[in-house]
Amino acid sequence: MTLTVGFDLDMTLIDSRPGIRATYVELSARTGVRIDADLVVSRLGPPLEHELAHWFPEERIAEMAAAYREIYPTHAIHPSPALPGAEDAIQAVRAAGGRSMVVTAKNAPHATLHLTHVGLKPDTVVGSLWAEAKAEALRAQGARVYVGDHLGDIRGARAAGALAVSVTTGPYSEDDLRAAGADVVLPDLTAFPAWWAAYAEGADALA
Template sequence: MGITVGFDLDMTLIDPRPGMVAAMNALGVESGLSLDGEHFAANLGPPLDDILRGFEAPEERIPGLVDRFRALYPDLVVPSTVALPGAAEALKAVRAAGGRTLVVTGKYGPNARLHVEALGLEVDELVGELWSTQKAVALKEHDARAYVGDHLGDVRGARAAGALAVGVTTGPCTREELLAEGADVVFGSLTQFPEWFARAL
């Protein structure tokens, strides 16, 4: 049986930025808070509650704001989200080799699942609400031998799990930043993944 490869979701497999801008700005209007959708969408990765703290949302309001964002999400984010170049092919390359595909994301699991289903991505397992080194929990549980992501937090998660850290520069982090964090290999996009996977793993 082939190996399990983990993938991050936002800006690794999918580009949800237009909807993220809309959802965060809508939440700002509803809540009366200064929430910057453009900044949020340009820096996807960290947990939503941390993002809201960065926008100086009152701590006591954060649980309610998170719930409301999650409620807005299916209508505002999912329909406008597209798969990134090479995403479907990368997943198919793993499965064609007899492997399993695992998505580990900081995103709320049910909303992450909506993306996978809407875009027809071939994912065997999905685990949500894990960020940075917390991702190692799911990667170890599913015996993932590699983890692919666009953020420094994804590299940290892979390394904490003892998995190969594969970076892509489709998110906010540069090749140099990902390599400095400990990525084993960095691609400009997932279009480069299938050839590397066939050769390396």
């Protein structure tokens, strides 16, 4: 049986904080609305519209989301590096005969731009899904593991019946992630290949 592993994008595979910060600074300059970009990047994870609701009235959110997405490729892609271990994690899945997919709240075109920029090549990219909604894509691809940094990622894994693997590269501590139901907590993706080798061996034995 082919093992499929899902990965979140922001703060799991890439450090998107510099690029998102730059995009919000530009959006603030264009609209004249004060946005605390440092606060924004301290709570990445939920969909764009959730964050914009902190800064704009409801009737302007759709307009501001469109404006943000228009300027995003110019300001956000280049400054955002891969996180340590990201490439090795995806390669470890592939080396074991598995498939990797990215499931993210970010829209798929922007997610693909990020992945291409840092040289990451998952088998599938699915965007615009958050928390429990991520289970739609995970179930469709038969993912048995989902790796993320956010409490919403744990909820998505649980809803899909997948193993919830968390990394502490996002806004939550190991204790926070375990309390939220993470099955496995790793400090970052550099620890993933060793964990994955043991997991895949056990899965093969049960197949």
